[in-house]
Amino acid sequence: MFGTLFKKELLDHLLGFRFAVSAVLCLLLMIISVIILVGDYSARRNDFHRNMTAYKAEAEEEGSYFDLARHGVKVDRPPAKLQVPAYGLEKDPDRTARVPASGIPKVLHELYLNPLLSLFPVADVVFVVATVLSLLAFVVSYDAVTGEREQETIKLLMSYNVPRDRLILAKWLGGYVSLVIPFLLSAGIGCVVIQLADIDLGGSDWMAFGMLIGLSLVFLAAMFSIGLFVSCICRYSATSITVLVLIWVICVLVVPNISPYVAAEVVPVKPFSAVESEIKQETASVMRSFMRRLHGRRSELRRAFRGSGQEAAQARQKLMETMNQARTELQESIGRIEETKLGEFQRGQNRQIIATKNISRISPIAAYVYAATDVASTGVRKQEHFYQSVQEYQRQFERYVETKMEGMFSQGFMAFFGGQQEYDVSDMPEFRYEEEELARRVDYSLWDIVVLAGYSVVFFLASFVGFMKADLL
Amino acid sequence: MFTLIVLKEIRHNILTLRFAVVYSLFFVLTVISMVLLSSNYQSQWDNYVRSKAAERENLGTMENVRDLRWQGTKVQKEPSKLSIFSLGLDKEMSRSSFVSSRGGVEVGSSQYSNPISALFATPDLSYVVNVVISLLALLLAFDAISGENEEGTLRLMLANAVPRDVILLGKWLGGYVALVVPFLLAVGVGFVLSVVFTDLTLDAESWMRAATLMLLSLLYISVFFTLGILVSAFNHRSSTALMASLFLWVFIVLTVPNVVPILARQIAGIPSLGMLDGQRAAIENEQWRTARERMRSASSDDERRNIHLEVRENIAREWTRLQEEYENKIDKQIELAQILSRISPSASFVYAATNISGTGIGDFRNLADYTKQYQGRFADAVRELYREEHEREEQRTVEQRIDDEPFDVDRLPEYRVRGDSLARSFQGSMLDIGLLVGFNIAFLLVSYVKFMRYDVCE
Numbered sequence: 001m002f003g004t005l006f007k008k009e010l011l012d013h014l015l016g017f018r019f020a021v022s023a024v025l026c027l028l029l030m031i032i033s034v035i036i037l038v039g040d041y042s043a044r045r046n047d048f049h050r051n052m053t054a055y056k057a058e059a060e061e062e063g064s065y066f067d068l069a070r071h072g073v074k075v076d077r078p079p080a081k082l083q084v085p086a087y088g089l090e091k092d093p094d095r096t097a098r099v100p101a102s103g104i105p106k107v108l109h110e111l112y113l114n115p116l117l118s119l120f121p122v123a124d125v126v127f128v129v130a131t132v133l134s135l136l137a138f139v140v141s142y143d144a145v146t147g148e149r150e151q152e153t154i155k156l157l158m159s160y161n162v163p164r165d166r167l168i169l170a171k172w173l174g175g176y177v178s179l180v181i182p183f184l185l186s187a188g189i190g191c192v193v194i195q196l197a198d199i200d201l202g203g204s205d206w207m208a209f210g211m212l213i214g215l216s217l218v219f220l221a222a223m224f225s226i227g228l229f230v231s232c233i234c235r236y237s238a239t240s241i242t243v244l245v246l247i248w249v250i251c252v253l254v255v256p257n258i259s260p261y262v263a264a265e266v267v268p269v270k271p272f273s274a275v276e277s278e279i280k281q282e283t284a285s286v287m288r289s290f291m292r293r294l295h296g297r298r299s300e301l302r303r304a305f306r307g308s309g310q311e312a313a314q315a316r317q318k319l320m321e322t323m324n325q326a327r328t329e330l331q332e333s334i335g336r337i338e339e340t341k342l343g344e345f346q347r348g349q350n351r352q353i354i355a356t357k358n359i360s361r362i363s364p365i366a367a368y369v370y371a372a373t374d375v376a377s378t379g380v381r382k383q384e385h386f387y388q389s390v391q392e393y394q395r396q397f398e399r400y401v402e403t404k405m406e407g408m409f410s411q412g413f414m415a416f417f418g419g420q421q422e423y424d425v426s427d428m429p430e431f432r433y434e435e436e437e438l439a440r441r442v443d444y445s446l447w448d449i450v451v452l453a454g455y456s457v458v459f460f461l462a463s464f465v466g467f468m469k470a471d472l473l
Numbered sequence: 474m475f476t477l478i479v480l481k482e483i484r485h486n487i488l489t490l491r492f493a494v495v496y497s498l499f500f501v502l503t504v505i506s507m508v509l510l511s512s513n514y515q516s517q518w519d520n521y522v523r524s525k526a527a528e529r530e531n532l533g534t535m536e537n538v539r540d541l542r543w544q545g546t547k548v549q550k551e552p553s554k555l556s557i558f559s560l561g562l563d564k565e566m567s568r569s570s571f572v573s574s575r576g577g578v579e580v581g582s583s584q585y586s587n588p589i590s591a592l593f594a595t596p597d598l599s600y601v602v603n604v605v606i607s608l609l610a611l612l613l614a615f616d617a618i619s620g621e622n623e624e625g626t627l628r629l630m631l632a633n634a635v636p637r638d639v640i641l642l643g644k645w646l647g648g649y650v651a652l653v654v655p656f657l658l659a660v661g662v663g664f665v666l667s668v669v670f671t672d673l674t675l676d677a678e679s680w681m682r683a684a685t686l687m688l689l690s691l692l693y694i695s696v697f698f699t700l701g702i703l704v705s706a707f708n709h710r711s712s713t714a715l716m717a718s719l720f721l722w723v724f725i726v727l728t729v730p731n732v733v734p735i736l737a738r739q740i741a742g743i744p745s746l747g748m749l750d751g752q753r754a755a756i757e758n759e760q761w762r763t764a765r766e767r768m769r770s771a772s773s774d775d776e777r778r779n780i781h782l783e784v785r786e787n788i789a790r791e792w793t794r795l796q797e798e799y800e801n802k803i804d805k806q807i808e809l810a811q812i813l814s815r816i817s818p819s820a821s822f823v824y825a826a827t828n829i830s831g832t833g834i835g836d837f838r839n840l841a842d843y844t845k846q847y848q849g850r851f852a853d854a855v856r857e858l859y860r861e862e863h864e865r866e867e868q869r870t871v872e873q874r875i876d877d878e879p880f881d882v883d884r885l886p887e888y889r890v891r892g893d894s895l896a897r898s899f900q901g902s903m904l905d906i907g908l909l910v911g912f913n914i915a916f917l918l919v920s921y922v923k924f925m926r927y928d929v930c931e
Contacts, residue, residue: 021716029728036732039739051747061754076747089588096746109580110746111570112841114803115562115834116734116810119823121594123731132723139719241715242491245612246498253605254502257596260587261509264516271520271584273549273569277527281534284544288536349586356589369592380588 002166009174013140014181022136023182029128030186031193037084037124038197044079051076051096052431059425068425069401072100074108075393075431077386080378081205084194085125085212088378091117099394099431101401102331104338105387125190126372129216130365131252133183134223138244140179141227143237144171145470150237154472168228168467172460176224180217187213204438211375211442215449218456219368225459232466251363259360267355269348275341282337290330353380361448364455371448377435381444385436396429475639482647486613492651495609500659502605506596507663508670510557515671517552517567520584524549524569532882538859541880545573547581548847548888550840553831554679557667558686559599561823561832564590566840572848572888574855598660599826602690603819604726606656607697611718613652614701616711617644618924623711628929641702641924645917649698653691660687681895685829689906693822696912697722703920706927729817737810743802749795756791760784807834815905818912825902825909831892835901843890850886858884 013019055074062068077095080088093113099105121127148154157167191209194201201209227244234240301319306312360366373379435441442449486492528547535541549569556563567584585591594600621627630640667673675683701718708714764784771777811834814820827833858880893901 017713018716021720025720025723029723032728032732036735036739040735043739043742047745047747050745054745054747054751057751058754061758074747089591092591107582109568109582111578111580111844112800112803112838114734114738114743114806114810115565115837116737116807118562118565118591119827119834120730120734120820122735123728127727127731131727135719135723139716239490242494245608246494249498249502249605249608254505254596256593257600258505258509260590260593261513261596264587265509265512268516269586271524272582272586273520273524273547273584274527276569276581277524277531277547280544280547281527281531284531284534284540352587353589356587360589373592379592383588 001162002170005162005167005170006174009170010177013175013178018139019178022139022179023185026128026133026136026182027186027189029123029132030125030183031189033123033125033128034084034190034193037087037122038193038199041079041081041083041199042197044083048076048078048095056425056428059428062425063423065401065404065423069101069398069405072098072105073397073428073431074098075390078433080376080382080435081199081201082208082212082376083124083378084199085190085209086372086376086378087122087124087126088373088376089380089383090378091122093117097390099390099397101394101398103335104342105390105394125187125212125216126369126376129183129219130369133179133216133220134252134365135248137179137220137223138227138241138248141175141224142231142241142244144175144228145231145467145472146234146237146240147231149235149472158472164468165464168464171467172225172228172463175228176221179220179224183216183220184213187216208375208377208438208441211438212372215368215371215375215452218449218452219364222364222452222456222459225456225463229459229463229466232463232470252365255363256360256366256369259356259366262359263352263356266359267348267352269352270345272345275345279338279341282341283334286330286333286337290326293326357448361451364452367448367451367455371445371452374445374448375438375441377441379445381436381441386433389433390431393429393431400427400429474635475643478635478640478643479647479650482644483651486648486651491612495613496655499601499606499609499656500662502601503598503656503659504663504666506598506601507557507660507667510560510597511667511671511673513560514552514554514557515673517556517584521549521551529882532885533879536879538855538862538880541855542574542859545571546851546885547571548844550890553836553892554675555682555686555830556597556832557673558597558683559826559830559832560595560597561599561827561830562834562837563832564595566832566837570844572844572851574852578844578848598663599686599690599823599830602693603822603826606690606694607726607819608722610652610694610697611701611704611722612715614648614698615705615714615718617648617702618705618927619708619711619714620705622709622927622929631929637925637927638921641706641921645699645702648702649695652698653694656690656694657687678895682829682831682898685895685899686826689822689825689829689909692906692909692913693818696818696909696916699913699916699920703916703923706920706923709928725817726819730814730820730823733814733820734810737806737813741802741806741809743799743806749799752795753792756795757788760788760791804838815908818909821905821908825905828902828905829895829898831898833898833901835898836892839893840890847886847888854885 052075055076059068059073062071075097077097080090083090094107094109096108097105098108143150145154148157226247230243230247231237231240234243303315357366357370361370370379374381377385436444524547532541532546535544547569550566552567553563564583564585569581569584571579571581573579594604616623618627621630631637700721704717704721705711705714708717761784764780767780768777771780811820811824815824824833828835862880892898
């Protein structure tokens with residue numbers, strides 16, 4: 001019985017004009033998007049390798065470890081392997097950070113670049129699923145019940161000995177399968193394209209890819225159930241499609257987009273420019289008091305450098321030591337100022353991000369996008385992780401420069417300042433960015449996954465109950 | 474007769490559920506979007522004023538020109554007033570820049586630091602029009618002809634002595650009026666609420682820009698409404714027309730503008746920044762290498778100094794040339810993306826709307842150019858101040874020299890980006906406006922021809 005019902009539903013969908021249009025649209029969009037984004041990935045990877053070589057050459061050009069420590073090395077954020085299905089925040093054009101031996105690593109921005117990516121969203125798989133397929137889910141389901149009622153075939157069906165629960169399950173399954181067939185097909189083709197292009201996805205990358213597809217299926221189930229539910233409670237197909245378009249517009253085009261602006265009202269954060277000014281002002285005042293202290297000791301200085309003999313040399317030595325200490329203290333206090341201010345800003349910002357996410361999660365699309373981008377490691381979490389990796393690299397770099405400089409010192413004063421030093425950076429530690437482990441990424445996005453699963457269960461139950469109580473005659 | 478059909482269409486449209494839903498939707502949306510974006514503008518403006526005051530204070534506390542030389546100054550563009558309608562690239566353009574007299578320009582981070590705002594499109598009015606209202610226009614138009622055909626009323630109507638062109642035009646006008654009057658109403662209400670809740674004021678030019686933007690929106694909405702009629706004239710069944718409309722909408726609004734820029738990046742690739750740095754370093758090394766040989770053979774210190782200066786000039790010139798070449802490549806890439814994406818009226822609308830709001834691609838370029846130029850002026854001013862201070866110091870004894878001497882902050886050039894005038898902005902978007910008009914005419918003509926041959930009996 002269930003088999004017959006399911007087969008009927010499925011065939012009903014597969015043979016319709018709507019399925020043809022949806023399938024063509026889905027296949028076309030997904031394949032175009034995958035091909036173009038694969039090309040984008042290889043271009044970015046080439047850029048990345050070229051840049052890293054250029055940065056290495058720049059470091060070699062520095063000529064002394066002292067300059068190297070002061071100027072720092074540049075590192076690039078490598079393109080995310082899973083940017084093809086989930087582009088996410090990869091569209092952020094600022095990919096380079098400068099890492100000095102001490103102080104805060106700084107992301108470099110360009111004054112002029114191609115701004116078009118900030119003007120339009122990127123059509124990746126997540127975008128296609130979240131906007132186009134969610135719309136198609138409604139298009140497939142809006143008349144599942146109302147249509148049959150209007151054609152009065154449901155009367156006929158109910159006159160047989162068919163339990164309602166079987167019927168709704170068959171309707172759900174038939175419609176859902178017809179919705180996901182084109183998606184799975186195009187996802188499969190996408191996998192082949194990715195495999196053919198030389199993006200070497202490792203085991204955990206494929207796992208993340210699989211999870212991405214799983215998340216998409218859960219998300220589509222939620223959207224399809226919403227459609228079925230609305231179809232159960234509406235009397236006419238025309239009403240049902242209108243209500244669904246309304247829901248779609250609100251969930252897809254409105255809620256996620258306005259949430260950052262609403263969150264900015266609810267949880268305001270001091271703007272970054274203000275933080276920058278504060279840092280600058282406080283640093284300048286610390287600097288000034290240091291300079292003043294230096295000025296205060298200038299007669300002492302003069303005496304120490306003018307004098308000769310054992311005593312003066314000792315005084316000189318002592319003076320140098322105190323000055324060095326003062327300089328270290330200065331650097332430390334500047335570092336502290338930066339750290340406190342930036343930490344404060346970061347905490348405020350995180351509060352705002354959490355508020356944004358919580359507000360937008362009333363839409364399943366937002367939960368889906370967060371989960372998908374975080375699992376693919378192109379989301380908000382990735383930014384944090386990249387920054388942490390840069391800081392980790394900075395520690396390595398700092399240690400490297402310090403040991404080199406100590407070596408120079410031990411060879412004597414003249415070797416250090418006289419420019420006769422050896423300078424060889426071939427053993428400089430390289431920046432190797434590793435994505436966060438998949439388990440931790442999943443752990444981070446667990447809440448979104450739970451919300452998404454919750455939506456699909458709740459709406460499935462709603463459509464089930466809705467059909468049980470629907471007045472089919 | 475014509476007015477009768479128009480009135481019938483308007484009534485028919487206004488009194489259905491579909492319209493009630495559509496109206497309430499875009500009413501709420503327009504109002505929310507305008508109030509949120511005005512409030513956003515307000516806080517951006519406050520930030521701007523505060524950061525400008527802080528920077529001035531910072532300059533005031535500097536004790537001498539040497540401080541200024543090594544610290545530089547921070548500049549920031551004031552937020553664009555029209556960003557409440559079309560935020561466009563204002564997110565990128567809100568970056569502050571550190572300008573120093575020696576190092577050049579160092580660009581800071583955007584004021585829109587919440588990363589989630591980069592994950593989703595900005596919900597400004599031009600987005601509402603571009604994405605939401607275009608969809609709603611299609612939804613209102615897709616069964617204009619096919620619906621009446623299915624109900625059989627079209628046959629009835631044509632049985633009377635009504636020319637088909639009058640029916641089509643009447644349908645177009647009635648439906649369009651029923652669509653845009655509520656839209657304009659919603660914009661009006663949104664504007665009033667924005668004025669009430671945030672202290673927003675517009676000057677005469679902003680008003681003109683806002684009005685132009687509204688006209689542009691009407692033109693764009695008309696493109697989609699006409700497209701809906703066209704699809705309807707091609708189909709005898711509303712359900713088919715609906716699917717076809719959705720297909721076209723997804724393609725025009727969600728696909729072309731989102732795919733083409735990435736495609737253009739691959740077709741017209743630009744060398745990576747690292748390569749640019751490498752080329753710069755190569756030029757520098759080459760210049761110094763030849764200079765060293767010349768210096769060795771130089772006879773006097775003066776000659777050596779001249780060679781030194783010459784080399785510096787050469788390097789600066791070569792670097793500027795390199796930078797210009799690089800930026801030209803970027804421009805080519807942008808241009809290619811724009812040309813390709815213009816097959817979609819949605820892209821044209823975005824280009825024109827951001828252009829008119831002063832938040833477009835041209836303005837982005839202008840800002841970069843202005844900042845670079847400002848850096849030059851700033852360096853000149855600092856050099857002048859430094860020279861003067863130096864001269865004064867010469868006249869003093871050694872003991873007096875240490876005293877700090879604040880400089881006159883007003884001697885520094887003012888950083889004030891002048892956007893294009895409205896006439897220039899309008900000129901810059903002529904092509905896009907022309908394309909939108911062209912789409913309108915083409916769609917109307919095709920649907921006219923198709924409706925003339927529409928087989929009512931099917």
